[in-house]
Amino acid sequence: MSLVSLRNVVKRFGSHEVLKGITLSIDEGETVAVIGRSGSGKSTLLRCVNALETVQEGDLTVAGIEVTAANADLNLLRARVGMVFQSYNLFPHLTVERNVKLALKRVRKMRDAEASEIAHAMVAKVGLAEKLHAYPDELSGGQQQRVAIARSLAMQPSMMLFDEITSALDPELVGEVLRVLEELAREGMTMMLVTHEMNFARTVADRVIFMHEGRIHEDGPSQEVLRNPRTPELKAFLAAVL
Ligand code: ADP
Ligand code: MG
Numbered sequence: 307m308s309l310v311s312l313r314n315v316v317k318r319f320g321s322h323e324v325l326k327g328i329t330l331s332i333d334e335g336e337t338v339a340v341i342g343r344s345g346s347g348k349s350t351l352l353r354c355v356n357a358l359e360t361v362q363e364g365d366l367t368v369a370g371i372e373v374t375a376a377n378a379d380l381n382l383l384r385a386r387v388g389m390v391f392q393s394y395n396l397f398p399h400l401t402v403e404r405n406v407k408l409a410l411k412r413v414r415k416m417r418d419a420e421a422s423e424i425a426h427a428m429v430a431k432v433g434l435a436e437k438l439h440a441y442p443d444e445l446s447g448g449q450q451q452r453v454a455i456a457r458s459l460a461m462q463p464s465m466m467l468f469d470e471i472t473s474a475l476d477p478e479l480v481g482e483v484l485r486v487l488e489e490l491a492r493e494g495m496t497m498m499l500v501t502h503e504m505n506f507a508r509t510v511a512d513r514v515i516f517m518h519e520g521r522i523h524e525d526g527p528s529q530e531v532l533r534n535p536r537t538p539e540l541k542a543f544l545a546a547v548l
Pocket of ligand 1: 319
């Protein structure tokens with residue numbers, strides 16, 4: 307069963323065509339790393355998948371919702387598709403626990419006890435049980451990013467999108483965040499993640515998509531794509547990042 311299905315998706319900003327006909331399907335349980343140069347359209351692709359951007363052409367079905375249909379339920383889509391960005395955007399005046407509970411109570415209208423139970427489980431899952439009552443500014447960047455992941459997981463999404471979530475972190479904090487993703491991959495969470503961590507992509511992702519100038523330039527099993535790039539563009543990209 308594919309959870310994400312794009313057919314000939316075109317995205318333009320004004321006259322600037324940023325996605326030039328993307329066809330892609332992602333199966334349930336797949337971990338897909340999206341790589342490519344800055345400006346190649348990686349973030350736009352992710353943003354189209356959870357309808358933060360509208361597309362101009364093509365069809366897009368995600369988590370059972372036909373996103374490009376006129377009557378698509380975008381709130382339901384965003385409930386099913388969690389997204390974490392480079393900047394974690396936690397509420398500074400709320401504890402870890404309350405940050406994670408907020409949407410459960412406000413959006414899901416969950417009772418406090420039930421929201422607490424889920425929040426505690428998710429915070430423990432990202433290895434921060436002892437920080438439940440800490441405030442964001444008492445945490446490292448890596449810990450804050452793990453809280454952001456916990457907050458997203460609390461909504462029980464069908465899949466997760468991660469856009470360069472370790473790029474703003476000090477190098478020594480990257481590993482703890484990648485370990486959370488690795489664990490999610492092992493549990494079978496369907497994920498698309500934009501990353502510059504090629505070792506991580508090779509060892510954890512099932513599949514790598516190389517974006518180049520708004521197109522999927524290479525797509526295949528991660529080991530194969532990264533060890534044996536077929537195109538000069540991917541060779542040049544890997545030479546520059548490795
Ligand atoms: P990547 O994530 O691979 O660096 P992006 O998807 O962010 O690339 O951007 C792809 C192209 O789309 C870039 O040329 C960028 O300037 C352009 N772009 C992205 N978002 C917008 C926007 N909201 N308005 C206009 N142009 C945009
Ligand atoms: Mg980007």
